[in-house]
Amino acid sequence: MFHVRLYLTALIVCILPSVALADGVSLTLPAAITEALRTQPQVFQSAHTAAAGRDLSQAAHAVLLxxxxxxxxxxxxxxxxxxxxxxxxxxxxxxxxxxxxxxxxxAPQLHALAKAAKDQSVINRSQETVTLLRVAAQVVNAYYQLNLLQTQTTIWRSTLNVAQKLYLDTHKAYKAGAVSQLDLTQSAILRNKARAGLEQTAAETRAATRLLNLQLGRAADGKIILSNRPEFASLLPSPSHLDTQAKQRQPLVQVADRQIALARAQIQVQRGATxxxxxxxxxxxxxxxxxxxxxxxxxxxxxxxxxPIFGFGAHQDRIAAAQEQLAALRSARQALILQIDSQIAHDYGAAQAAEKTLNNARTTAHEAFSVYTMTRKGYFAGAFNALNLAQAEGSWVRARLRLASAQIAVQMTRAQLELDMGRYPTEKKETSHT
The missing domain is CATH 2.20.200.10 (Outer membrane efflux proteins (OEP))
Structure with missing residues (x-):
């Protein structure tokens, strides 16, 4: 199981968008995945392992000639x-x-060995796909983490600009005797809080940028501009559809199926020895x-x-051991299916909850902005003090941050469901959920 519980798919890298992006160009999630799959060493390692399996399979069949x-x-x-x-x-x-x-x-044993080598080659190819989606899962995490931090940085920068202007206006009013020292101090506190929030988020953004650059095989200090286009906003498919897609396309399931086929071939290898x-x-x-x-x-x-005539039961014991291994792999496949179904059920609920949270966050952010706007007007009209304005501004900033987190949560849970079904995350046109 991977971080953020993202499963892997049977698609291959060549069907992803083949666009090489330079630093500073808007980067979409599918393009980021494609770039990572072209540069990650573990992708090359799995490709070489798969190629070695193909060579060994060809060698095993050549022995029959x-x-x-x-x-x-x-x-x-x-x-x-x-x-x-x-x-x-x-x-x-x-x-x-x-x-x-x-x-x-x-030569029944040679034929069984050739079949086993072919099954092992198929396993290696499926494991290569597993590796590709493991990389994709890592990119999804790094991409959305950076996306969230960049959004939070934008929020804090906007908040700092507003707080700086508020401080300057309050300072002028203080000089004119229109506001008290407490109001000036409170406006300075608002500015300092916004500056501290910006500095902290900016530092986290730099770290997240370095992480994503490493995932993409770029220079660690390179600049990344993420795409602002909405993703994964279509209606959720039914849970039964998700289960069916996962069983058909999950490379982990494919690996389990080929391991069972290999175990059958190993039984024939042992029987062929007799x-x-x-x-x-x-x-x-x-x-x-x-x-x-x-x-x-x-x-x-x-x-x-x-x-062979007599071997003190060695061949029969090897056959029995191979049969037990086959039974163990069948049970492991059933356990894997149960784990995938359970994960889909959990992720489906998380996706539904994320959508509800996003709707609530939008409403809260709208209301908080209205309260902040009215309080700000009342502050300059003398109806409210700086403390009232600070409370309203704090509520508005928190609402914006929660809204940004909720938006990323929707995208991440959708990406997780995509990978649960054995597909790479892809962009989709935003549609209404209400």
Missing amino acids: PQVSLAAGSIWSDSPNGQPLFIAGNAPREVIGQIHVSVPIY LPTINASAAYGVDTATAPRTGDLGWQGALTLSM
Whole structure:
């Protein structure tokens, strides 16, 4: 399970927008994911692992084809009184020079090994997709964290500008004797709070920018301008649709399915070890105990049968162990499906709650702004003091910050649901929810 509980998808990187963005250009979430998938070392690592699996699968299937080899050599044996010292020795000297061709006629274990290698190759490819979406999940987190902090920085900068103007106006009124020292001090406190909030958020924004730059393979101190286009604002699909999509497209489920297929192949490998094998071979050349002469070249052919008879139950134990492994993988797949369904149920509820929170935050922000506007007018009209204005401004700033957090929460929960279903997050045109 990944951070922010984002699952992975069966899509491949090539279907994402192939747009390389330079520093300072507005960056969308899909473009950020694409850029990260092109630069992350773990993506290259998984790609090499998948390529190695393909090579091993091809090698396992090549063993089933005819094999051609060369045998050449000259062998001398110690032969006192004309008799070789080794039983295998043919003569004091033996000359071999042959081209060998061997073909497996019946080799069930080799076929099972080839099937197992193919399944392992498919697992490696699915795990490559898992890695791609793990990177995507990291980018989603970094992207929305920076998005939130940039929005908060904008809010605090706007608040500071307003507070600075308020302080200057109050200072002029104080000099003219229209307001008290308390009002001037309170306006200075408002300005200092806004400046402190801006400084803190700006520092967090710089850290979040460095993190996203690292995810994208850019220079850590590069500037990033995020897109302000709304994302994931369409209606929520039904939970049953989410469950179906996840079972069909989740690469974690695909990995589990291929692991089960590999376990079946491993059972056949162990069973193949108990079956006979038949091989045919042919050779052309010379194999003589005397110096080769013209006309010694010739053909040799052989058909061999090999079959295990008794092994003290070793083969049966290996077959039983492979069957238990298959049963364990089936149970693990069921547990994975349950975990995914549970996660979708949780994420679906979080997405619904985020939408309700966003609607409430919008209403609260609108009301807080109205109160602040009226209080500010009353302050300059002499109906309210600076403390009243500070309270109204504080409520308005908090409402704006909550609204920004609620907007990001909606986008993040939608992104999580997208990845739960096995899809990369994509931008969607905003539609009404009311």
